[in-house]
Amino acid sequence: MSHGTGRPSSALLTDKYELTMVQAALRSGAAQRRTVFELFARRLPDGRRYGVVAGTGRFLEQLRDFRFGEEELGFLADHDVVDAATIDWLADFSFRGSIHGYAEGEVYFPHSPLLTVEATFAEAVVLETLALSTLNFDTAIASAASRMTAAAGGRPCIDMGSRRTHEQAAVAAARAAVIAGFTATSNLEAGRRYGLPTVGTAAHAFTLLHDTEPDAFRAQVDSLGTDTTLLLDTYDVPTALRTAVDVAGHELAGVRLDSGDLLAQAHEVRAELNALGATETGITVTSDLDEFAIAALAAAPVDAYGVGTRLVTGSGAPTASLVYKLVRRTDDAGQWHNVAKRSAGSKSSIGGRKRAYRILDEGGAAAEELIVVGDGQEPPEEQRYRRLQIPLVVDGEVVPEHIGSQGVAAAAERHAAARAELPAEALRLQRGEAAIPTRFAGA
Amino acid sequence: MSHGTGRPSSALLTDKYELTMVQAALRSGAAQRRTVFELFARRLPDGRRYGVVAGTGRFLEQLRDFRFGEEELGFLADHDVVDAATIDWLADFSFRGSIHGYAEGEVYFPHSPLLTVEATFAEAVVLETLALSTLNFDTAIASAASRMTAAAGGRPCIDMGSRRTHEQAAVAAARAAVIAGFTATSNLEAGRRYGLPTVGTAAHAFTLLHDTEPDAFRAQVDSLGTDTTLLLDTYDVPTALRTAVDVAGHELAGVRLDSGDLLAQAHEVRAELNALGATETGITVTSDLDEFAIAALAAAPVDAYGVGTRLVTGSGAPTASLVYKLVRRTDDAGQWHNVAKRSAGSKSSIGGRKRAYRILDEGGAAAEELIVVGDGQEPPEEQRYRRLQIPLVVDGEVVPEHIGSQGVAAAAERHAAARAELPAEALRLQRGEAAIPTRFAGA
Incomplete structure (x- = not known):
């Protein structure tokens, strides 16, 4: 082929x-x-x-x-x-x-x-089918992703959705997410193909693989250093948190919560991290997030959002209907x-053939999408606009x-x-x- | 690579x-x-x-x-x-x-x-990510598709959703749909890669390309023969229908409706086709169908369903959450x-490792999904079951x-x-x- x-x-x-x-x-x-x-x-x-x-x-x-x-x-x-x-x-x-x-x-x-x-x-x-397939999927993902990054304010959003969509769609979804403001992806092929930053540390399986949670955390820190994220919710979060700081010290880059009541837990984990002196250790949350859940965590001490299913399925709109x-x-x-x-x-x-302009007001804000059909006039010269x-x-x-x-x-x-x-x-x-x-x- | x-x-x-x-x-x-x-x-x-x-x-x-x-x-x-x-x-x-x-x-x-x-x-x-990506997408599509083919009874369902999902996901979706009872796909790569039957004739653009609708229908029949499907809803359905039979005769294999009230139109088109003597000409409908719309057309004189968006997006469940x-x-x-x-x-x-059995009742109907953990016993010998x-x-x-x-x-x-x-x-x-x-x- x-x-x-x-x-x-x-x-x-x-x-x-x-x-x-x-x-x-x-x-x-x-x-x-x-x-x-x-x-x-x-x-x-x-x-x-x-x-x-x-x-x-x-x-x-x-x-x-x-x-x-x-x-x-x-x-x-x-x-x-x-x-x-x-x-x-x-x-x-x-x-x-x-x-x-x-x-x-x-x-x-x-x-x-x-x-x-x-x-x-x-x-x-x-070219019809290829153009539509490509734009319909990627546009659906970017459109959902933009709402998530907007809801996240300045906090980073990370694509972790590869496992929830077709394996090649996952690569495209990572790219679309980054276009819409995501900072990184878990998907290695997206990193290779499009030069996107990739992130990832460990899953529950890694903790379960070892005889004890301290063994698992030590194994991770021994190999990946303290610039890693330890996953806290395999057994008991408060215990895991103390183990994490015990094993990695105050240098520990991050901890991750992947289940339960993220809002309550984020506050508890932040307080406990601070009490243990790990004031620089960040909190990443990753359980079934969408733009609404992200918005609901705005006042919580969360440092990064990992988004999966809802990102790669367009958060309820899996196609852009182009x-x-x-x-x-x-x-x-x-x-x-x-x-x-x-x-x-x-x-x-x-x-008729269309030409498109984003009409801006005097302050530079978008005011109107002007679509000129056929031989219609461009916006007047005194008008602020962008040709799209x-x-x-x-x-x-x-x-x-x-x-x-x-x-x-x-x-x-x-x-x-x-x-x-x-x-x-x-x-x-x-x-x-x-x-x-x-x-x-x-x- | x-x-x-x-x-x-x-x-x-x-x-x-x-x-x-x-x-x-x-x-x-x-x-x-x-x-x-x-x-x-x-x-x-x-x-x-x-x-x-x-x-x-x-x-x-x-x-x-x-x-x-x-x-x-x-x-x-x-x-x-x-x-x-x-x-x-x-x-x-x-x-x-x-x-x-x-x-x-x-x-x-x-x-x-x-x-x-x-x-x-x-x-x-x-293997985790690849296994999950592949099965999550394909299983979501097959699970939706099976409800559609069940609702369609014996009438054929055809995958026409390629343009509404990622271009490679489209190929997988066609395959999953056929596993769940669809008879064919519009997607050529799915035909090539998996040996699936492919179908397709013409879009509205083909009619609009020609000076008149009769010109377009003649062009299509001249080239593709009467074993083709003429699309009726570019301008006016009743007029198009008469033109179709006029151009192609009673041998015309099919007509297609892609907009409007499909239920009412199917009855009208069937009656008119019969009145014109085209009693063997089939009716395919293709506008935003899902399992519910298909079920609602059960009593209508429809011969085939073309399903697009709702098939390739899992009809509301675009991932199987595996x-x-x-x-x-x-x-x-x-x-x-x-x-x-x-x-x-x-x-x-x-x-613990699981073994799975579909327990059947005396009539051979599924009664229970038995999941035996670890060293648990197989179903008793007198029990009818399938090993899954x-x-x-x-x-x-x-x-x-x-x-x-x-x-x-x-x-x-x-x-x-x-x-x-x-x-x-x-x-x-x-x-x-x-x-x-x-x-x-x-x-």
């Missing part, structure tokens, strides 16, 4: 109908029509006030590997997925169109055009037409700085800035409406 | 603390203690009556590739993840222990020991000890028939049989308790 680069092909991570549409469009001649597809969300996850764009870098990384090699073509031919003319077209495929979009870390709202893909129909439609829609195309004469599904219901869309779409792929060439492993630190900075720009109520955890309104112009 | 087999290594899909525990245990000497780890769920997903085991085959596939090659070791050394002695140990690592477990497709209940890993501590603990716990270990004298976390709260576990644990890895050798791409059809058959064995109320969609009680013996 490679295509001469040594990297696996991403081309079959695709719904069959993308390829049968290519086949039928090659036959009808419409495959070569120029098109504009847009990727957007009709709504934010239930009750959320903003979303966070993530996955674009991973999509671009996989776009380079979206090639149909011998193995992929052999599968398609052997299983009659598409006809011989389509196989020939796919064999020569490499994306030569252009893609603009929101940068990773940027916040978004309903109908924000997160990606705008301009290419022939055949070239644009085959869609990828044809909004504009040429006809046989080369004339452009705006197009949109018109059938009744909530799934209708707005035809940047070039990601130009005539088939991916802009290197946005590729997966390159952009994480920049995306994290961008997210912090974009979130800080939002009105204060955007960070409320209660269910609510989008933090700023979206306005269409020129539609 | 390969290790001489041409396949990528899975070894870094692992939480850092697994490796720091190995380091500390190598130093303390406890790394070589013999251990038993068990993988189980403390509870079923909220309100569910049974769960469905999946992911074991994918775990075993990746276990073969769980080797630390030069690239992985270089990362660990360069980032001081573990010390030199641990790097040496990891360089030589290949799993030489044994694993028993529930076969894929089997149903399970709280505390069912889905995997039992017997090996030295170091060998068993490094855990991996040390339950037994030797001491320095080689004596075995049962061990368990004892700290207060819901996270305590039951020490089978050998998956024997002294480091993976049993080939259970590897990812091999076992899907057998697992699907196994699931159908295991589900049929459950009491009828197990298939109720309303929230409820586990369909059969779990009883511990010998604890």
Whole structure:
């Protein structure tokens, strides 16, 4: 499953109908029509006030590997997925169109055009599934993660969710979490692939493995030094705490609580650590946290939050519900037409290519998401605004700085800035409406 | 990231603390203690009556590739993840222990020991994250999928959820869905990797691409033949329906509805198809379905269900909450000890190696999940029962028939049989308790 680069092909991570549409469009001649597809969300996850764009870098990384090699073509031919003319077209495929979009870390709202893909129909439609899979998952995680880091204030949040989601999704989740302000991950592959800081010390099994808890703590400190975190809740927390300080001394970097009433325990453990002179020893809590539990611990003496299940499952919104829609195309004469599904219901869309601007008030706070359709005017010059779409792929060439492993630190900075720009109520955890309104112009 | 087999290594899909525990245990000497780890769920997903085991085959596939090659070791050394002695140990690592477990497709209940890993501590603990990631995701999907196929009765369910989850998770989700009774997937890589049937025809974009809906339908039928499915809800369903039959004739295999009131539309479309003589043309519905929506369409003239978002997100339970716990270990004298976390709260576990039996009543229906701890007795001879644990890895050798791409059809058959064995109320969609009680013996 490679295509001469040594990297696996991403081309079959695709719904069959993308390829049968290519086949039928090659036959009808419409495959070569120029098109504009847009990727957007009709709504934010239930009750959320903003979303966070993530996955674009991973999509671009996989776009380079979206090639149909011998193995992929052999599968398609052997299983009659598409006809011989389509196989020939796919064999020569490499994306030569252009893609603009929101940068990773940027916040978004309903109908924000997160990606705008301009290419022939055949070239644009085959990217649909991969683009949606990548952005839907990563954006869901980043959107949840941002609420957690906001709730945590300045305290570090650490991704410990790998075991609760698909093993490759776990790597992407770590990346999305860091974009949204998490400081580190437990996932080693995420560390290797994306250069993220990794953390981890020991589990209950390590304590249970040894004959006694003091044996276990001594074994850990002997090997990992006092710059480690001892897990207190295998047997009895107060006993474990005294053992920990006895074994590691006041230099002990941290202790961890992974069960029970974290609020009460944090206060008790802090008081006891202080009483024992271990005033610099930090407390990490890690049991079933989400943004609400983190917020509830704001007044507790907690130094770091380890977040697992609720992070990697999007804290109730495991997908961002992004869609990828044809909004504009040429006809046989080369004339452009705006197009949109018109059938009744909530799934209708707005035809025409969109440009997006974050309108800022005089103080620099976000006031409005302006989406200009077609030939509509840019915001007036006296208006403060940011242009939200940047070039990601130009005539088939991916802009290197946005590729997966390159952009994480920049995306994290961008997210912090974009979130800080939002009105204060955007960070409320209660269910609510989008933090700023979206306005269409020129539609 | 390969290790001489041409396949990528899975070894870094692992939480850092697994490796720091190995380091500390190598130093303390406890790394070589013999251990038993068990993988189980403390509870079923909220309100569910049974769960469905999946992911074991994918775990075993990746276990073969769980080797630390030069690239992985270089990362660990360069980032001081573990010390030199641990790097040496990891360089030589290949799993030489044994694993028993529930076969894929089997149903399970709280505390069912889905995997039992017997090996030295170091060998068993490094597998924790990969085992949990793989089984937690796949089991969540299969558990949701089984409720959908049960609700669908004999009507086919088709996985169309790839775009709503991580691109590799999508492939695993397709496999888990088919184990739980889905008949096909839209995902081509799942077709290639696991030999699953793939389906797909066209999206709204294909209709919008053409100048008129009749042009689009003709293009599709010209290329794909009448054994295709025409999508009716781009503009106006009744008009599209007449166009579809006009273009494709009575031979048209199917039509698809992807928005609006599916119940009302299915009746209208069926009546109109019949009136036009297209009595054999099937109706596929595909808009935001879950097990409840499928059940609500039971009396509607629907021929197939395409399920997306709710399938790949576990229909409200995106992870199976499986855990991996040390339950037994030797001491320095080689004596075995049962061990368990004892700290207060819901996270305590039951020490000792477990054996599991599905106790059947005289009619062959499942009556009880019997979990025998330690030296407890097997069920009496006169009792009808099935032994639930089978050998998956024997002294480091993976049993080939259970590897990812091999076992899907057998697992699907196994699931159908295991589900049929459950009491009828197990298939109720309303929230409820586990369909059969779990009883511990010998604890």
